[in-house]
Amino acid sequence: MADVLREEREGVFRDGGERLSVVDVDVHEMLTSIRDLIPYLEEPWRSRIEVNDGFKGPPGNPYAFPQPTGVAIQDAVTDDGSPAGSKLEMVQEQVLDRYDIEPAILNSLFHPTDHQIQPEFATALASAYNDWIVENWLDREERLRSSITVAAQEPHDAAREIDRAGSDPRFVQVILPAVAHHVFGKPYYWPIFEAAERNDLVVAFHQSGGTRTAVGLPPYYIEWHTAISQNWQSQLISLVAHGVFDRFEELKVAMIESSWTWVPHLMWRFDYNYRSLRREVPWVKRLPSEYIRERVKFSTQPMEYPENPEDLYRMFEMIGSDDFLMFATDYPHWDFDSPKQALPHSFPRDLQRKILRENAREFYDF
Amino acid sequence: MADVLREEREGVFRDGGERLSVVDVDVHEMLTSIRDLIPYLEEPWRSRIEVNDGFKGPPGNPYAFPQPTGVAIQDAVTDDGSPAGSKLEMVQEQVLDRYDIEPAILNSLFHPTDHQIQPEFATALASAYNDWIVENWLDREERLRSSITVAAQEPHDAAREIDRAGSDPRFVQVILPAVAHHVFGKPYYWPIFEAAERNDLVVAFHQSGGTRTAVGLPPYYIEWHTAISQNWQSQLISLVAHGVFDRFEELKVAMIESSWTWVPHLMWRFDYNYRSLRREVPWVKRLPSEYIRERVKFSTQPMEYPENPEDLYRMFEMIGSDDFLMFATDYPHWDFDSPKQALPHSFPRDLQRKILRENAREFYDF
Numbered sequence: 001m002a003d004v005l006r007e008e009r010e011g012v013f014r015d016g017g018e019r020l021s022v023v024d025v026d027v028h029e030m031l032t033s034i035r036d037l038i039p040y041l042e043e044p045w046r047s048r049i050e051v052n053d054g055f056k057g058p059p060g061n062p063y064a065f066p067q068p069t070g071v072a073i074q075d076a077v078t079d080d081g082s083p084a085g086s087k088l089e090m091v092q093e094q095v096l097d098r099y100d101i102e103p104a105i106l107n108s109l110f111h112p113t114d115h116q117i118q119p120e121f122a123t124a125l126a127s128a129y130n131d132w133i134v135e136n137w138l139d140r141e142e143r144l145r146s147s148i149t150v151a152a153q154e155p156h157d158a159a160r161e162i163d164r165a166g167s168d169p170r171f172v173q174v175i176l177p178a179v180a181h182h183v184f185g186k187p188y189y190w191p192i193f194e195a196a197e198r199n200d201l202v203v204a205f206h207q208s209g210g211t212r213t214a215v216g217l218p219p220y221y222i223e224w225h226t227a228i229s230q231n232w233q234s235q236l237i238s239l240v241a242h243g244v245f246d247r248f249e250e251l252k253v254a255m256i257e258s259s260w261t262w263v264p265h266l267m268w269r270f271d272y273n274y275r276s277l278r279r280e281v282p283w284v285k286r287l288p289s290e291y292i293r294e295r296v297k298f299s300t301q302p303m304e305y306p307e308n309p310e311d312l313y314r315m316f317e318m319i320g321s322d323d324f325l326m327f328a329t330d331y332p333h334w335d336f337d338s339p340k341q342a343l344p345h346s347f348p349r350d351l352q353r354k355i356l357r358e359n360a361r362e363f364y365d366f
Numbered sequence: 367m368a369d370v371l372r373e374e375r376e377g378v379f380r381d382g383g384e385r386l387s388v389v390d391v392d393v394h395e396m397l398t399s400i401r402d403l404i405p406y407l408e409e410p411w412r413s414r415i416e417v418n419d420g421f422k423g424p425p426g427n428p429y430a431f432p433q434p435t436g437v438a439i440q441d442a443v444t445d446d447g448s449p450a451g452s453k454l455e456m457v458q459e460q461v462l463d464r465y466d467i468e469p470a471i472l473n474s475l476f477h478p479t480d481h482q483i484q485p486e487f488a489t490a491l492a493s494a495y496n497d498w499i500v501e502n503w504l505d506r507e508e509r510l511r512s513s514i515t516v517a518a519q520e521p522h523d524a525a526r527e528i529d530r531a532g533s534d535p536r537f538v539q540v541i542l543p544a545v546a547h548h549v550f551g552k553p554y555y556w557p558i559f560e561a562a563e564r565n566d567l568v569v570a571f572h573q574s575g576g577t578r579t580a581v582g583l584p585p586y587y588i589e590w591h592t593a594i595s596q597n598w599q600s601q602l603i604s605l606v607a608h609g610v611f612d613r614f615e616e617l618k619v620a621m622i623e624s625s626w627t628w629v630p631h632l633m634w635r636f637d638y639n640y641r642s643l644r645r646e647v648p649w650v651k652r653l654p655s656e657y658i659r660e661r662v663k664f665s666t667q668p669m670e671y672p673e674n675p676e677d678l679y680r681m682f683e684m685i686g687s688d689d690f691l692m693f694a695t696d697y698p699h700w701d702f703d704s705p706k707q708a709l710p711h712s713f714p715r716d717l718q719r720k721i722l723r724e725n726a727r728e729f730y731d732f
Contacts, residue, residue, distance in 0.1 A: 186585070213600050215597070215600040215601070218600065218603070219549075220607050222639050222646050225643070226636045238589060241585075242585075261634060261635075262631040265627040265631065268627060268670035273588050274588065276433065280432035280586055
């Protein structure tokens with residue numbers, strides 16, 4: 001099966017005679033520093049950054065990364081010490097060109113939602129960030145799409161930002177951090193889903209510096225990174241239990257970097273509980289697994305690699321759909337996946353094609 | 367395959383000609399009220415309860431249960447309004463006799479670890495509870511074994527209680543609540559594991575009123591009950607990452623009511639992270655999955671029921687061991703499992719026998 005997706009030159013796949021560009025649903029662009037946003041901010045927020053009094057933006061990941069190159073994959077480390085992911089040329093060379101990727105979706109790791117004070121400042125930072133993305137990334141490279149950054153703690157303001165930025169079709173989704181202090185199924189947050197639906201945008205979840213586990217922030221990064229899928233699980237449970245999918249019938253949700261082999265367990269357990277306990281949530285009209293199967297997609301990265309690769313395919317089958325999974329590199333991070341190596345070669349040819357390309361194209365309507 | 371474990375009269379299984387009594391690793395005995403402990407307490411703690419000023423013991427589950435009979439299965443509801451599980455006769459009739467169970471392990475839902483103030487009071491409550499168990503349960507029914515209740519917030523005091531109660535061989539394990547505010551891998555808690563190992567006792571984890579998810583206490587019970595396995599996951603990750611299994615080479619751990627179909631995902635993800643990040647935790651000498659496979663057992667209940675029962679067996683195979691699972695009823699709770707129905711009949715005959723009986727007998731050395 002190794003020749004299913006033949007590599008004609010480095011990174012360019014062909015399926016039979018047809019060129020098969022890959023869709024990458026998770027690339028992280030980075031600010032060089034918070035000062036990059038100065039041109040896009042009004043007062044009084046502009047001065048808050050200009051005077052350079054130590055404000056660095058919303059809190060980032062607190063762990064020292066136990067990899068030789070920190071959080072970055074080796075290739076993505078810059079010569080001048082600026083953050084990995086902050087240079088468009090490197091994204092072009094190392095992602096778009098090298099693997100013939102088109103489009104790649106930029107997912108911000110800059111989450112004003114995690115800025116727990118001064119919500120108007122958070123909202124201003126979100127708008128500035130979206131303007132910065134347009135000018136420095138989308139206008140300079142047509143193979144890119146982007147998420148809309150919001151300050152979700154003020155859902156009505158976030159909805160206004162979604163309407164504003166969402167008028168540009170290069171924004172394809174709204175990104176929310178999978179964190180402990182916002183439980184997004186609650187009606188308080190519904191203006192965000194309403195605005196996403198109104199603008200035909202996906203709502204995506206991704207970890208941030210505010211991501212916690214069932215025991216908070218554990219001492220070691222390896223613990224945190226092993227456990228954090230719990231956050232997406234809890235957000236997904238919240239969306240279903242609060243009836244978000246019943247209320248917003250067109251809403252589509254992407255779980256980015258959540259991993260996905262926990263999905264069968266969660267579907268089974270949630271369905272079992274629903275059968276016994278549904279009188280607590282009478283607005284949920286169908287089995288939880290049905291909403292998940294029909295309305296939610298997951299990204300490949302991080303993939304898991306069981307000793308027996310067949311186990312991964314069995315997991316896939318258990319979810320009962322062949323369109324739930326979308327390829328992601330997670331560039332520029334240490335656990336970057338190449339489209340050449342992410343999927344076991346034993347996955348059926350059609351399925352590989354769907355994961356590497358078709359599922360995302362259909363979901364995002366590219 | 368339906369006749370694999372033939373039922374000769376209600377609840378009594380025979381495998382060929384041999385009587386096959388079942389081992390149940392999770393039955394919950396309950397206090398009628400905190401006043402049951404008065405005879406086992408010294409001053410000043412005794413008066414704290416005797417004056418009846420409203421103290422009801424450590425916090426319990428805060429949710430109103432959305433089942434017609436509350437948290438209890440219908441059979442276990444008492445005539446006089448006392449808590450389900452508080453009457454030995456009902457446990458005898460509905461568990462031990464009805465299903466020919468011997469032994470059943472009592473797991474306290476009374477967790478002084480969750481009493482976050484006055485640690486000496488918590489320690490006194492734990493001792494009183496263990497004495498109450500001996501006199502009211504173990505001395506009255508020889509088919510019962512029990513967990514030792516501790517106040518884990520003071521690990522040295524907990525270790526002393528383990529030495530004291532553990533001299534009675536009817537105590538077979540130490541039970542700890544899977545909660546957010548104690549992360550049990552940390553060296554602070556090691557006196558507990560040291561005492562358990564010294565007394566040849568298993569350490570078990572079970573949910574309590576302090577159990578939280580990655581988003582804390584979500585609004586609905588169905589959310590909480592779908593997500594709480596996150597707690598056992600985080601405690602397990604903590605034990606491995608902090609080197610508890612390396613330090614205590616004889617330590618055995620039981621995950622009770624954690625469910626288990628999340629285990630393949632966690633093993634794969636943890637192993638992947640270990641391969642990349644192990645320089646952060648150099649005291650962990652082997653792949654995380656190896657500790658889990660060799661030192662940790664899980665209880666059946668709550669079982670999940672995928673549409674295709676084969677999926678459950680596939681999950682089982684992915685864990686790569688046939689002795690990790692032990693049958694539990696979870697009497698008297700609403701999601702009680704009967705040994706007649708818990709396992710898919712398509713599970714191989716030998717495996718059913720191991721799960722219903724042999725695995726627990728070997729693990730607890732009955």
